[in-house]
Every structure is written in C-alpha cells, then in structure tokens.
Amino acid sequence: MTKKVAKEVSVAVAEAVAQCNVDVISAYPITPQTHIVEHLAELVNNGELDAEYIPVESEHAAMSACIGAAATGARTFTSTSAQGLLLMYENLFIASGLRLPIVMALVNRSVSAPISIWNDHSDVMSMRDAGWIHFFAENGQEAVDLIYHAYKVAEKALLPVAVNIDGFILSHVVEPVTFLDQNLLDKYLPPLKMKYKLDPKNPITIGAIGVPEIYTEAKKAQDEALKASYKIILQAWKDFEKLTGRRYLPVETYQMEDAEVAIVIMGSLAENAMNAVDILRAKGKKVGVVRIRLWRPFPTKDFLKAIGKVKALCVVDRAVSHGATGGPVGIEVRSALYQSNKRPRVLNLIAGLSGRDVTKEDFVEIFEKTFETLSKKPTTPYEIYGVKE
Structure with missing residues (x-):
C-alpha cells in the first residue's frame, strides 16, 4: 500500500529520508533548506527515527561528519543551500574522491553578492565538476522519489548524490505526494553493506596521499566511475517503475x-x-x-x-x-x-x-x-x- 498526502515539499523530503533508514544526519540550518533538517531533528527527537543527529557548528563540519560516518559504512544524509554549499566546498571533492555514498538535498538558492535568499541554480553550478551525481526535481513527487532513488544509486555506484530542489518555488509549497509503503521501499533499498570501510577489527587506509605517480590514475578511475553510474541510474529507475508504475528518464x-x-x-x-x-x-x-x-x-x-x-x-x-x-x-x-x-x-x-x-x-x-x-x-x-x- 502507498499513501498520498498533502505535504510541504521540504517536510516530504525529510520523511522520505527517514523512510530510507538513515543512520547519521549531519546538518547546519540555512534558508531555504532548514525545514528539511528541522523535521528530521523532530523525528529523531520523538523516537520516530533511530538515527544519530549531529547538530554541527557549520556546513563544512556537516560534510566532514558525513564523510566520517559514510566511511564507517553508515547511511548518511545532509542538506544545504547557497553559501552553506560553498562552505562545504573543500569536502565535496573529498566525498566524491573517496567514493562515499552520501546523499544531499541541495535546496537551490542564489549565491551572494548581492545577498539573496531566493532561488536560482548558481549554487549547484559551482559544484558541477566536484564529481557528484546530480538530479533535478520538477515537483514534490519527483523530489521524494529522487531521494529514494538517490540512495539506491549512491550505494551501488559508490558515489555521492545531490538531489536539487528549487528553493521556495518548490521547497516551501504544499503538494500532494505519494510515499512508498515501507515494506515496498525496503525491497527497493536493501541495507547498506560497504565492502571497504573503516573498521577497527579490519584496519584499512582511506584518503592516503596521492603522489604524482598515482594521482592521475586515481582521477581517471573516479571519472570512469561517474560515467559508469549512468547504467546504474537507469537500472534503478527501471526497478522503481516496476514497484510504483512511476517512470523516470534522464x-x-x-x-x-x-x-x-x-x-x-x-x-x-x-x-x-x-x-x-x-x-x-x-x-x-x-x-x-x-x-x-x-x-x-x-x-x-x-x-x-x-x-x-x-x-x-x-x-x-x-x-x-x-x-x-x-x-x-x-x-x-x-x-x-x-x-x-x-x-x-x-x-x-x-x-x-x-x-x-x-x-x-x-x-x-x-x-x-x-x-x-x-x-x-x-x-x-x-x-x-x-x-x-
């Protein structure tokens, strides 16, 4: 069974993230994405979501925490906008370079100056070459479905994924949204099992120095992985269509x-x-x-x-x-x-x-x-x- 309800899109996105059984949420509030992480904080506080919520001191720290959590094999989530994304900037490249399946809702907002809290795509375009997979939602239903899809893709491709949602125009409107039944979603999105992760019982090195003799090869491998994610993306959408009847294309x-x-x-x-x-x-x-x-x-x-x-x-x-x-x-x-x-x-x-x-x-x-x-x-x-x- 699925349920269709009227929800503010930000709240709907948060509830879709919760349905994905995330382990760690790390975020810092910034307009217009704040309602997403506020609602997730409520779900954790109320005992409706069994996850570690880390209220950090900045967006740079938020992505740092996600990187650390994902490297241990935890399913992670964060969300940001505009200057918040720019403060994460250094770590965006680390997340993709380390092949970590982090999912981020990027609620698109203009980048200063002049200061603006309203929507355009100047923030996401600043990270187009950071090695992340990117999707753009047109409406609330797509935003929810793309969150489900993002985890499926990120964990198969071992790459971070950003789901782009237009700030205010989409994030703060109330729309009818159909959520997947939890049992159905659990079939679509099995538990995360990472082959290579930080584990005291099986020590490995992640993020070692890339000397000139290997750096180019590492970047080549990363680029090939991003290109190869295309087939994974298509297959995940095909699987989603079989479950829901909702069809998505690139x-x-x-x-x-x-x-x-x-x-x-x-x-x-x-x-x-x-x-x-x-x-x-x-x-x-x-x-x-x-x-x-x-x-x-x-x-x-x-x-x-x-x-x-x-x-x-x-x-x-x-x-x-x-x-x-x-x-x-x-x-x-x-x-x-x-x-x-x-x-x-x-x-x-x-x-x-x-x-x-x-x-x-x-x-x-x-x-x-x-x-x-x-x-x-x-x-x-x-x-x-x-x-x-």
Whole structure:
C-alpha cells in the first residue's frame, strides 16, 4: 500500500529520508533548506527515527561528519543551500574522491553578492565538476522519489548524490505526494553493506596521499566511475517503475514529436514552459520542451535523441557563467551538439535569477525570440533575460 498526502515539499523530503533508514544526519540550518533538517531533528527527537543527529557548528563540519560516518559504512544524509554549499566546498571533492555514498538535498538558492535568499541554480553550478551525481526535481513527487532513488544509486555506484530542489518555488509549497509503503521501499533499498570501510577489527587506509605517480590514475578511475553510474541510474529507475508504475528518464520531453523549436530547461520552471507550449500549440506553433533531469553524468545521447529534428533551441539557464559564452547548461548543450551532426540554432538565455518570476507569458516570448533566430545569420546569442533598463 502507498499513501498520498498533502505535504510541504521540504517536510516530504525529510520523511522520505527517514523512510530510507538513515543512520547519521549531519546538518547546519540555512534558508531555504532548514525545514528539511528541522523535521528530521523532530523525528529523531520523538523516537520516530533511530538515527544519530549531529547538530554541527557549520556546513563544512556537516560534510566532514558525513564523510566520517559514510566511511564507517553508515547511511548518511545532509542538506544545504547557497553559501552553506560553498562552505562545504573543500569536502565535496573529498566525498566524491573517496567514493562515499552520501546523499544531499541541495535546496537551490542564489549565491551572494548581492545577498539573496531566493532561488536560482548558481549554487549547484559551482559544484558541477566536484564529481557528484546530480538530479533535478520538477515537483514534490519527483523530489521524494529522487531521494529514494538517490540512495539506491549512491550505494551501488559508490558515489555521492545531490538531489536539487528549487528553493521556495518548490521547497516551501504544499503538494500532494505519494510515499512508498515501507515494506515496498525496503525491497527497493536493501541495507547498506560497504565492502571497504573503516573498521577497527579490519584496519584499512582511506584518503592516503596521492603522489604524482598515482594521482592521475586515481582521477581517471573516479571519472570512469561517474560515467559508469549512468547504467546504474537507469537500472534503478527501471526497478522503481516496476514497484510504483512511476517512470523516470534522464531527459524528459513534452510535445517534442514534431517540434521545430524547443526550450531546454532544468527544475521547477519547466512546468511554466509546458504551459507556454500549450498556448502556442493552440495557435498552430510546433514547439516543445526538453527537460534535463540528470545533470551529472550528462546524458549526451539521451539529449540528442530528445531534441529530434528541431530547427532552433533556447537553453534557459538559471545561473551566470561570468565571462563565458553562455550559461552552464548552454555551454553543455553546445558541446553535446558538437559531438553530433545536428546543428539547430541555439539561443541561450539567463532567466529566473534570485527567484524572479518567469511566467508562462514570458516563456511564450522566449519561444518567439527563438523563432526569430531562424531568420537571422547563425550566431551564438547569449543574454540575461528580463533585465530592467
């Protein structure tokens, strides 16, 4: 049996983490992720979750504690946002380099300065090369399901996983969410058994110095492991579909069967983009949406298949890559296209910074701007959308 209830998404995420029978939770409060770790603290305090809750003095310490706990074979969880993630930064690379299956809910928030507590993807893009697996949730149900999935993947691939949830836009809304029955989840997610872990009865060394003669080989092995996690991710989603009927793919599409123009996007704003598709389809415009759920490892083949035979793409980034030729996703998309014979026009817009609204009407305008590129000479246009003059 499964149960469907209305929950604040942050609370739902916390309850999904608790269902995964975590052993150690280590976190420091920061807006807008605080409700997740607050609710987990309540569950532990009330005796509803048998776990060690470590209220540390900083996010750096939170990830340090997770690293130590995971290295002993404990199932671990943490959560953060923005500056909190940046304070963890050193340890993010250690977690992935040591191949530790830590799961983190990253409730995306703008990075200062100027200070902003609102949502965009500037925090997650700062760690795109840290060696973590990354998923982006579109709604509350996906956020819960991706937590279940994250532990399954992390413990099979032996890599840390970040589940990205748009701050406030998603984290603080109340949505209907279906939780897995505990017996069903236990079949999907068996107890963690790590072959190599810190154990006084069987001493090993973890994190020894990487001299020049072995460092490159270690990084090569880590990169191959991240790429190999793709098959593990797909299989875990297939297993999840068999249990629940809910199907997930690395790249999702909407009305792409005959689309001539498409928007590429990640996260919760995809739903507004799909509303714009419905408006334009009613007017006879052949438009669609391509939503990237799996950010790392980047699903190049899935993406190229998803875009079909479109003539033009607009990549809507929610972070600025200062001094570059586009946003982080835009740069990734152009790189993927360069590996194929497909050459649609590519427009790259930065939108929705610091939680600024990007409405369905805005997406209609973005589609129209993308259509305009078809009548112009090929360029690599890149702009920040909606800047006030």
